[in-house]
Amino acid sequence: DAKTTQPNSMESNEEEPVHLPCNHSTISGTDYIHWYRQLPSQGPEYVIHGLTSNVNNRMASLAIAEDRKSSTLILHRATLRDAAVYYCILRGLIPNNYGQNFVFGPGTRLSVLP
Amino acid sequence: DTEVTQTPKHLVMGMTNKKSLKCEQHMGHRAMYWYKQKAKKPPELMFVYSYEKLSINESVPSRFSPECPNSSLLNLHLHALQPEDSALYLCASSPQGEPSNQPQHFGDGTRLSIL
Numbered sequence: 654d655a656k657t658t659q660p661n662s663m664e665s666n667e668e669e670p671v672h673l674p675c676n677h678s679t680i681s682g683t684d685y686i687h688w689y690r691q692l693p694s695q696g697p698e699y700v701i702h703g704l705t706s707n708v709n710n711r712m713a714s715l716a717i718a719e720d721r722k723s724s725t726l727i728l729h730r731a732t733l734r735d736a737a738v739y740y741c742i743l744r745g746l747i748p749n750n751y752g753q754n755f756v757f758g759p760g761t762r763l764s765v766l767p
Numbered sequence: 768d769t770e771v772t773q774t775p776k777h778l779v780m781g782m783t784n785k786k787s788l789k790c791e792q793h794m795g796h797r798a799m800y801w802y803k804q805k806a807k808k809p810p811e812l813m814f815v816y817s818y819e820k821l822s823i824n825e826s827v828p829s830r831f832s833p834e835c836p837n838s839s840l841l842n843l844h845l846h847a848l849q850p851e852d853s854a855l856y857l858c859a860s861s862p863q864g865e866p867s868n869q870p871q872h873f874g875d876g877t878r879l880s881i882l
Contacts, residue, residue, distance in 0.1 A: 685868040696771075696857050696873035697810065740809065746866045753823065754866050757809035 656680070656749075657741045662762045665731045673726040673761055675741030680721050684745035688715065688726045690737040691760075697740065700726065736765045770794055771874035773858050779880045782848060788877045790841040790858030797864045799841040800871065801833060802857040810857055816841060817864035848881045855879070 658676045665671040677686065687702040701708055701715045703724075708715040714727040728735055740760040748754040771792045780786050790799065798817045802810035815823040816835040830852075832844040841858055855878050859871040 683868070687870060689871075689873075694875075696859075696875045697871075699870040699872060702870060738809075744868050746868060748866060753812055753825075754868075755812070755871065757811070759809055 656684075656743045656756065657758050659739070659741055659758060659761045661759065662764070664764045664766060665728075665735075666766050667733060668730050671728040671731045671735070671763065671765075673728075673739050673741075673763065674723065675725070676723050677741070677743055678722045680743055681745060681747060683747060684743040686715065686717060686721075686724045687742045687744050687755075688713070689740045689742065690735075691740070692734075692737045697757075700739075702744070731763075731765045733765050733767060736763055738762050771858055771860055771872050773856075773874035773877050775877055776875070777878050777880075779882060780845070780848065781882050782850075784848075785844070785846045787845065788843040788856055788858075788879075790843075790874060791839055792860040792872070793839055794860065794862070794872070795838075796860035796862050796872070797838060798861040798867060799835065800859040800861075801841070801843050802859065804855040804857055804876070806854075814843075815865055822865055845879075848879075850881050853879055853881045 685702050688700040689697040691697045703715045716725045738760040744755050774789045801813040804810040813827045814833040819835045830847050834842040855876040857876045859873045861871045862869045
């Protein structure tokens with residue numbers, strides 16, 4: 654059982670910023686917020702992760718709400734190569750009832766229009 | 768390019784065959800995972816090895832048998848599979864043993880078709 658909810662799909666125009674939302678209202682204090690993406694015919698690819706503060710790396714930025722119940726992955730300039738399924742996942746040191754601490758939800762399918 | 772290497776990339780087998788999927792990583796990671804992914808669905812966890820010991824078995828049928836010969840190598844032995852086992856099988860690794868909050872690094876998978 655995934656502990657996050659995301660929109661099923663989103664569209665963006667090429668070279669425009671994209672904000673991908675994720676809700677995780679039951680997040681615990683030790684859960685990190687991870688983002689992965691899966692391009693067609695590839696395995697999931699790590700994008701970014703954070704605990705409380707906003708994070709930036711070469712791929713994206715992660716904005717975390719002050720109460721940590723939601724977060725937003727920001728792609729600053731979408732390209733056609735960013736079209737993928739984006740997964741927001743909580744990962745912590747306390748597993749769920751099934752012994753898992755890393756559960757994929759359905760994710761958001763991002764389409765990028767030229 | 769991925770640092771987790773899976774072979775073969777594609778595999779077609781009959782229901783009576785025995786085959787193995789292989790996964791390697793040379794990043795010194797101490798946890799390795801097998802996932803199954805059906806078309807248009809998210810990956811589902813099958814097995815976790817932490818410090819070369821099986822730590823989670825998600826009630827996977829016994830026709831799937833994992834093996835971790837050393838810290839860099841993970842195998843998935845297949846025997847008497849069913850058509851519904853056709854899927855993409857993904858391997859991943861993570862720097863620390865479980866439980867961990869570190870990222871997982873995925874291979875590009877083996878696409879398995881059962882005739």
